[in-house]
Amino acid sequence: DARDTLSKSRQRHRESRLAGIDSWQEDVALQSPGKRMSLISSTLRKRVVKRTAEAADEEKKNPECHTTAADSLNKRLQKLGMIMREMEGDGNCQFRAFADQLFGDQRHHATVRQSAVEHIRAHADFFGMCANH
Known part of the structure; x- marks a missing residue:
C-alpha cells in the first residue's frame, strides 16, 4: 500500500x-x-x-x-479578514514582520531582533547549538 x-x-x-x-x-x-x-x-x-x-x-x-x-x-x-504585507527584503524580514505585528511598523525591527538575541543568550541551555556562548 x-x-x-x-x-x-x-x-x-x-x-x-x-x-x-x-x-x-x-x-x-x-x-x-x-x-x-x-x-x-x-x-x-x-x-x-x-x-x-x-x-x-x-x-x-x-x-x-x-x-x-x-x-x-x-x-x-x-x-479571514487579514492582509499580506510586504516587508523590506534586507535579511531582517522576519524581525520586520514581528515588529509590524507588535508595533504597527516594520522600522522597529532592530528592537525585536535585539530582544530575540537577548532571549536566546539568556536561555542558551535551551537553544543548545544554536546559541554561541
Missing part, C-alpha cells in the same frame, strides 16, 4: 512535469517533507530557486495568465 502511494505520487510528479507545470513544491514535498530550505540538499535547493525565478519571470511576461501562490494566499487571508 505504501509502495502504491509512493508510485502514484511519483507518477503525478512526472505527469505534472510533462504538462509543463512548475512542480518545485512537489519536489520539496516528495524528497524532504517538513524540512527547512537550509536543510535540503544543495542540488534540490538550486532547482527550487531556479524554478521559482523562472516562474517569476514567466509571470512578469504574462501576469494575467498566472495565479500565483501569493494571489491564492491573499484570497484565503481576505476570507
